[in-house]
Amino acid sequence: MDVLPGIDPRAPLLDVTNLHVEFRTQYGVAKAVNGANFRLAPGETLAILGESGCGKSVTAQAIMGILDTPPGYVTQGEIRYRGVDLLKLTEEKRRKVRANRIAMIFQDALSSLNPVYTVGFQLGELFRKHRGMSRADAKKRSIDLLEQVKIPAARTRVDDYPHQFSGGMRQRVMIAMALALDPEVLIADEPTTALDVTVQAQIMGLLADLQQQRNMGLILITHDMGVVADVADRISVMYAGKVVEEAGIYDIYARPAHPYTKALLESIPRLDMKGQQLSVIQGLPPLLTDVPKGCAFNPRCRYARDACRQDPAPPAYAVAPNRTARCHFFREVIGE
Numbered sequence: 429m430d431v432l433p434g435i436d437p438r439a440p441l442l443d444v445t446n447l448h449v450e451f452r453t454q455y456g457v458a459k460a461v462n463g464a465n466f467r468l469a470p471g472e473t474l475a476i477l478g479e480s481g482c483g484k485s486v487t488a489q490a491i492m493g494i495l496d497t498p499p500g501y502v503t504q505g506e507i508r509y510r511g512v513d514l515l516k517l518t519e520e521k522r523r524k525v526r527a528n529r530i531a532m533i534f535q536d537a538l539s540s541l542n543p544v545y546t547v548g549f550q551l552g553e554l555f556r557k558h559r560g561m562s563r564a565d566a567k568k569r570s571i572d573l574l575e576q577v578k579i580p581a582a583r584t585r586v587d588d589y590p591h592q593f594s595g596g597m598r599q600r601v602m603i604a605m606a607l608a609l610d611p612e613v614l615i616a617d618e619p620t621t622a623l624d625v626t627v628q629a630q631i632m633g634l635l636a637d638l639q640q641q642r643n644m645g646l647i648l649i650t651h652d653m654g655v656v657a658d659v660a661d662r663i664s665v666m667y668a669g670k671v672v673e674e675a676g677i678y679d680i681y682a683r684p685a686h687p688y689t690k691a692l693l694e695s696i697p698r699l700d701m702k703g704q705q706l707s708v709i710q711g712l713p714p715l716l717t718d719v720p721k722g723c724a725f726n727p728r729c730r731y732a733r734d735a736c737r738q739d740p741a742p743p744a745y746a747v748a749p750n751r752t753a754r755c756h757f758f759r760e761v762i763g764e
């Protein structure tokens with residue numbers, strides 16, 4: 429593997445600070461990511477949570493360096509991998525990071541696999557291209573990987589085409605592709621939404637196992653608070669392009685500090701509330717070309733007061749060590 433100059437093994441695995449991404453469209457400038465901050469350690473799972481359109485995938489694309497440009501641009505911030513700011517690298521170096529150090533699984537496995545090549549060929553390509561392996565060795569490694577992601581009869585299935593696999597099995601193939609070059613960071617963007625509930629749980633379990641075996645940092649993007657409870661160590665809750673709350677999983681569930689987090693939690697169906705009205709958050713997230721003044725959540729917030737409707741937006745208050753919330757009234761929210 430090529431050595432990336434400037435790598436500091438003692439620096440945080442991934443450290444995103446003040447990330448801003450905007451899309452310049454004919455309807456105006458959409459501020460999709462508006463000062464996002466988070467950090468990831470080896471072996472840690474960070475869940476990024478939020479409603480549709482809040483900037484989760486765009487954040488992932490910016491980290492991977494696969495943003496749709498134009499119309500999307502990173503306008504501010506740093507994305508440091510082991511101390512190296514990825515945003516300052518040449519495209520060629522960036523591509524190496526993408527292949528070897530930071531990998532991503534997309535929501536839609538079918539459209540990410542090439543229908544005209546066998547799964548084994550697509551996996552083997554990675555080993556041949558990036559590791560200079562022979563065809564035979566690459567095939568051996570591919571079978572190995574398919575076994576690691578628990579595909580039954582890997583030895584014969586390696587010669588099958590993507591359409592011959594079920595949805596869940598295809599997602600396992602995608603996981604195998606993402607892990608092929610032993611990345612230190614894996615970003616999984618809604619890896620299970622296209623699957624039914626039982627298969628979802630199996631895939632999440634597999635991801636968690638593989639992450640532990642490999643001591644990878646995992647960023648799990650989802651809009652489902654129920655999914656993250658079992659696997660995440662920390663959660664970043666995003667709203668309108670900002671991380672509005674970041675905390676350890678236990679704190680978030682026990683005592684949310686941001687009204688938006690609290691509302692998300694209240695919207696999870698619970699068995700002991702059977703028959704009762706499910707609480708949904710009133711209203712819709714704002715258009716990113718037209719974010720409300722002050723706190724972007726204020727029109728939907730039951731705690732909102734004058735201060736919340738005025739600029740500047742609430743800063744990331746330190747609620748406790750390793751815990752922030754962008755709410756002027758976090759003490760009141762957490763205390764309830």
Ligand SMILES: Nc1ncnc2c1ncn2[C@@H]1O[C@H](COP(=O)(O)OP(=O)(O)OP(=O)(O)O)[C@@H](O)[C@H]1O
Binds near residue numbers: 479484499
């Ligand atoms: N290619 C694009 N062109 C223009 N605007 C875009 C583009 N991609 C994303 N955006 C803008 O960025 C915003 C955030 O999109 P993003 O895909 O990150 O949402 P998300 O949080 O991943 O939502 P979901 O849960 O639906 O996947 C969108 O609301 C949209 O305004």
Ligand SMILES: [Mg+2]
Binds near residue numbers: 484485486617
């Ligand atoms: Mg998305």
